Structure formats: C-alpha cells, structure tokens
Amino acid sequence: MSAPAETPAPLNFVPLASLMFVVSNFEAGQPKSLAEGKCVMAHFVKVGSRAELEDLEGGKLVEADGQRIAVFNIGGSCYAIESTCPHRGGPLAEGMVTGEEVICPWHGSRFNVKTGAVMTPPAREGVKSFPVRVTGDDVEIDFAERRFITVKP
Numbered sequence: 360m361s362a363p364a365e366t367p368a369p370l371n372f373v374p375l376a377s378l379m380f381v382v383s384n385f386e387a388g389q390p391k392s393l394a395e396g397k398c399v400m401a402h403f404v405k406v407g408s409r410a411e412l413e414d415l416e417g418g419k420l421v422e423a424d425g426q427r428i429a430v431f432n433i434g435g436s437c438y439a440i441e442s443t444c445p446h447r448g449g450p451l452a453e454g455m456v457t458g459e460e461v462i463c464p465w466h467g468s469r470f471n472v473k474t475g476a477v478m479t480p481p482a483r484e485g486v487k488s489f490p491v492r493v494t495g496d497d498v499e500i501d502f503a504e505r506r507f508i509t510v511k512p
C-alpha cells in the first residue's frame with residue numbers, strides 16, 4: 360500500500376477585492392479614518408522626555424499639534440487626554456489626580472485619564488484620549504485621530 364499523496368499547501372493570496380479596498384481608501388496619498396471604513400496612519404509627536412514625566416504628580420500640560428493635552432503618569436505608564444473640560448473649559452492638566460481619574464479644578468467633573476470618559480457631572484461628555492508611546496527617551500503622542508477629522512470624507 361502506498362502512502363497517500365501529500366496535499367499541496369494552499370497558496371497565500373490577497374483577494375482582489377481587499378486590494379481594491381486598500382487602494383480606494385487613499386486619496387492623493389492621504390490615508391483616512393477606520394471609522395469611515397478607511398485606513399489611518401499613526402502620527403506621533405514628541406511631547407516630552409521620559410525623565411520629565413517619570414516623577415510627574417498630577418497632570419502636565421503640553422501643547423502639540425495645535426492642541427492642549429494633559430499628560431498623566433499613572434503607575435509608571437503615561438496617558439494623554441484633551442486638557443480642556445467639555446463642561447466650561449476647565450484645565451484638566453491642573454486637576455487633582457486620584458487613582459485613574461482627574462478632577463476638573465473648576466466644577467469637579469471626573470474623567471478617566473486612560474480613556475477620557477466622563478465619570479461624574481456636571482460635564483456630560485468625555486474628552487478624547489490619545490495613544491502614548493515611549494521611544495528611547497522621547498514620550499510621543501499619536502495624533503492620528505485628529506488628523507483624520509481634517510481629511511475630507
């Protein structure tokens with residue numbers, strides 16, 4: 360009795376429809392939003408050094424890419440959210456930090472510093488959060504989401 364013939368491994372291929380999807384979602388070299396079913400490329404901007412943020416107690420205001428961002432160090436990891444409170448514009452970077460929440464110094468709304476979600480009123484909506492990465496000694500924030508807003512659908 361002979362051994363069964365080995366079945367050849369299937370070829371890896373990318374369906375043409377997938378390629379067309381990728382190609383059609385770049386206009387003039389500008390990637391677009393995943394929310395629109397399109398591609399987003401990271402846009403990291405340096406906002407400080409590791410040494411600056413290592414001993415951070417509370418928040419630190421950084422202005423980058425035209426935005427005011429509150430950066431927090433929670434248990435050795437950095438997080439970034441918009442610094443302007445959506446209630447009346449209070450400076451979240453100056454708020455007291457308790458656990459994973461920052462308290463708006465003007466009227467006391469609490470926001471999760473990891474997600475930007477509002478936890479208590481009077482603010483009714485959260486703030487945007489930004490991915491943070493450490494590259495060497497640089498702390499960088501990804502502004503890709505802001506960028507996609509500026510791109511025409």
Ligand code: FES
Pocket residue numbers: 444445446447448449463464465466467468480481482
């Ligand atoms: S401005 Fe932040 S709670 Fe009012």
